[in-house]
Amino acid sequence: xxxxxxxxxxxxxxxxxxxxxxxxxxxxxxxxxxxxxxxxxxxxxxxxxxxxxxxxxxxxxxxxxxxxxxxxxxxxxxxxxxxxxxxxxxxxxxxxxxxxxxxxxxxxxxxxxxxxxxxxxxxxxxxxxxxxxxxxxxxxxxxxxxxxxxxxxxxxxxxxxxxx
Amino acid sequence: xxxxxxxxxxxxxxxxxxxxxxxxxxxxxxxxxxxxxxxxxxxxxxxxxxxxxxxxxxxxxxxxxxxxxxxxxxxxxxxxxxxxxxxxxxxxxxxxxxxxxxxxxxxxxxxxxxxxxxxxxxxxxxxx
Numbered sequence: 001x002x003x004x005x006x007x008x009x010x011x012x013x014x015x016x017x018x019x020x021x022x023x024x025x026x027x028x029x030x031x032x033x034x035x036x037x038x039x040x041x042x043x044x045x046x047x048x049x050x051x052x053x054x055x056x057x058x059x060x061x062x063x064x065x066x067x068x069x070x071x072x073x074x075x076x077x078x079x080x081x082x083x084x085x086x087x088x089x090x091x092x093x094x095x096x097x098x099x100x101x102x103x104x105x106x107x108x109x110x111x112x113x114x115x116x117x118x119x120x121x122x123x124x125x126x127x128x129x130x131x132x133x134x135x136x137x138x139x140x141x142x143x144x145x146x147x148x149x150x151x152x153x154x155x156x157x158x159x160x161x162x163x164x
Numbered sequence: 165x166x167x168x169x170x171x172x173x174x175x176x177x178x179x180x181x182x183x184x185x186x187x188x189x190x191x192x193x194x195x196x197x198x199x200x201x202x203x204x205x206x207x208x209x210x211x212x213x214x215x216x217x218x219x220x221x222x223x224x225x226x227x228x229x230x231x232x233x234x235x236x237x238x239x240x241x242x243x244x245x246x247x248x249x250x251x252x253x254x255x256x257x258x259x260x261x262x263x264x265x266x267x268x269x270x271x272x273x274x275x276x277x278x279x280x281x282x283x284x285x286x287x288x289x290x291x292x
Contacts, residue, residue: 042222044256079224 006052007074009103010110011081013063015096021063023089026055029065033098036083041076048073049080056107062118065098066110074103186278189251190233193258194241196270204264206235209242213254216261216271221253228253233280241274243283251276 038046057066069077104110129135218226228250235242246254258271
C-alpha cells in the first residue's frame, strides 16, 4: 500500500500586540511561512515543502494554527518556523512568533492534543487570574464546557475550548 | 620464541571496511565564462560559490563549510573542499548556477573524490 503521508504541525501565534489577532488569516500566515522557508532553505526547500502545504485550521481568538505538509519535508518546515518573525497585512506589520505545540500524522491526533492542551491552559489561566471578575468568568466557562448536543457556548470568553 | 610469535601474528589478521568514513569530499571544478570579461579573484570566486548555495539551499546552505583550497585565475579552476554530508547540496548548487554579474557562466565538475591525493591524477587526460 503506497499512499501520500502528511504531517500536521500544530502551532500557536504569540504576539505582544493585541491587534495582531485581527490580522491572522490563512493566506497571510501561509505566505509568511513560505517566505521563511524560502529564506532558510532556498528554492529547493520551498519547492519541497510547497507540494502539499496548506493552512488547515486557524483560530484567530486563540492563535492556534494547523499546517499540513508532506512527511518527507516536515523537518524543513519545522526548522523554518522560528524564522517567522512578523505577519503582514494591508501594509501593516505586526511582530510575532510561532510556538510549535505538536506534530501529528492526522488531524484527529492534533485535535486530541489541542483539547488536552486547552484544558491545561484554562486551568493555568484560572491560577493566574488577577481580579475576581476574570476569575468568575473563567470558572463559569470551565463549568460550562461539556460534550452536549446543544452548543452552549460562552461567547464573551476569549479562550475557546476544543470540544465540539 | 621470536619466529613462533611472528607466525602466530601472521596467521591472525583482521579486515576493516570503513564505509563513508571520510570527513570531507574534494572537488576540482572549472568555471566557464563564455562571454569573457573580468575574471573573479579568489575571494569573489568563494563569494560566487556561497551565493549559489544560498540561492538553491537558503541560509542553511550558505552556512555549509566550503573551502577553496586552490584557485587559478588564469584557468578559472579551483579545488573545493566540503563536508561529506554537504556534497549533494554543493554539487547541485554549482550545477544550477547560471549567472555571474549578469554574464552567463557554468561550473564544470572535473573530478571528485574523498581523498585529496586522488585529484592529482586524472585518467581522462591520460595520453597513451
